[in-house]
Amino acid sequence: MDEREKIYENLRETVISYLKWTGMGIATGVLVGLFATVFAYCLQYATVFREAHSYTFLALPLGGILIVFLYKRSGMEKDTGTDNVIKSIEQDVLVPFRLAFLIFCSTAITIFCGGSVGREGAALQMGASLGNGIGRVFRFSNNDKRIMIMSGMSAAFGALFQTPMAAAFFTIEVASIGMMHYAALVPCILAALTAYSVIRFCGIPAEIFPIPDTYALNISFGWRVLVLATLCAVLSIAFCVALQLGEKLMREHIPNKYIRIIIGSFLLVGLNLAIGSSDYQGTGMKVIEEALSGNAHTFAFLLKLLFTVITISAGFKGGEIVPSFFIGATFGCVVAGMLGLPVQLCAAIGMVSVFCGVTNCPVASLLISIELFGIGNVYYFLLAIATSYMLSGYFSLYHTQTIVFAKNEERHIGRKVGRLFSR
Numbered sequence: 001m002d003e004r005e006k007i008y009e010n011l012r013e014t015v016i017s018y019l020k021w022t023g024m025g026i027a028t029g030v031l032v033g034l035f036a037t038v039f040a041y042c043l044q045y046a047t048v049f050r051e052a053h054s055y056t057f058l059a060l061p062l063g064g065i066l067i068v069f070l071y072k073r074s075g076m077e078k079d080t081g082t083d084n085v086i087k088s089i090e091q092d093v094l095v096p097f098r099l100a101f102l103i104f105c106s107t108a109i110t111i112f113c114g115g116s117v118g119r120e121g122a123a124l125q126m127g128a129s130l131g132n133g134i135g136r137v138f139r140f141s142n143n144d145k146r147i148m149i150m151s152g153m154s155a156a157f158g159a160l161f162q163t164p165m166a167a168a169f170f171t172i173e174v175a176s177i178g179m180m181h182y183a184a185l186v187p188c189i190l191a192a193l194t195a196y197s198v199i200r201f202c203g204i205p206a207e208i209f210p211i212p213d214t215y216a217l218n219i220s221f222g223w224r225v226l227v228l229a230t231l232c233a234v235l236s237i238a239f240c241v242a243l244q245l246g247e248k249l250m251r252e253h254i255p256n257k258y259i260r261i262i263i264g265s266f267l268l269v270g271l272n273l274a275i276g277s278s279d280y281q282g283t284g285m286k287v288i289e290e291a292l293s294g295n296a297h298t299f300a301f302l303l304k305l306l307f308t309v310i311t312i313s314a315g316f317k318g319g320e321i322v323p324s325f326f327i328g329a330t331f332g333c334v335v336a337g338m339l340g341l342p343v344q345l346c347a348a349i350g351m352v353s354v355f356c357g358v359t360n361c362p363v364a365s366l367l368i369s370i371e372l373f374g375i376g377n378v379y380y381f382l383l384a385i386a387t388s389y390m391l392s393g394y395f396s397l398y399h400t401q402t403i404v405f406a407k408n409e410e411r412h413i414g415r416k417v418g419r420l421f422s423r
Helices: 003-052 056-073 082-090 098-113 120-137 142-161 164-174 182-201 219-253 257-275 285-292 300-314 321-339 343-359 362-373 378-391
Strands: 402-405 412-416
Touching: 003 056, 003 098, 003 120, 003 142, 003 182, 056 098, 056 257, 082 120, 082 142, 098 120, 120 142, 120 321, 142 164, 142 182, 164 182, 164 362, 219 257, 219 300, 219 321, 219 343, 219 378, 257 300, 285 300, 285 321, 285 343, 300 321, 321 343, 343 362, 343 378, 362 378
Parallel strands: none
Antiparallel strands: 402 412
């Protein structure tokens, strides 16, 4: 085969591959988008019911028992959740189809009862399960199944958060720090945009928090943003370490999962009764909105951190990203006055900076700031995200993330993220 024939053959293969992944991306987006719509309505109902009936958190022990029973009954009691899904991007790890149903039910139960979790853990696991299922139906190779898993994750994340740009890039950068899986870019983008369109068509409103003022780039604001981002990097490390420590203590001292989740439930019930507020139950989106409007309790970020650590460590299901939004937004709101920064801008920067610190995904963090807050203050977001990314070190919410390249120099590392406590 001469050089011209090779060029034509490569072009033919590229076109066929593009058409294949375009079709699969759109198909995945439609399926996952419909599934995510049902899930979103269920979470809306669970949240509305809980807020209308203040005693619902008393059902946490019963909800916890049901969650453990469901996982044991389905033979998935050793499932590591989002960690397993992220691991499947780089390795041949089974992501069973029944995981979508399990995480759907268990996250809805957790939020209904008032556990402090987010919805993205369910989104990533549901999307991965459905994407892998589609790959199995079409008898794809293991490499192509991994692309389908990423496409499903992008679709679910993009639908539930309604930030399709961030969803596509989050999925291709979350598994490997310092490297992106660009081979999945086309199906991930199409899946995210399609799922986003489906959920909007089905009537789920988008959550957009525009900052009314645009602030010109200047040194006075700039150094204060650097200080804020540095504090957020420290806070993100504290959140990751607290989750590790909480899981370790619960696992070592209470090995029985039923007893563990019951004890965790009673701790949460006691805290709710002591505080006398429902602000730290569920996703806490109302508190995030208030923080972005300039109002937050002084210790809200610490209380949310505590509630989330207990909820996750006890064995309830859900994600940690929305809690990280809560922690970052309320922290930014609280320290805005000390730094002499506008409260809304400070809360928004805190929100995306902590998100970047706990996920190690700077591109997705920048895109989510644009999709949620607009492009007016993008330079400050960029400055804060870069700072938080480097200073947060190699800690992460996801223990299966691989550090491919160092954050502070051009050097290959190739090891897992930092864990102070062994599993």
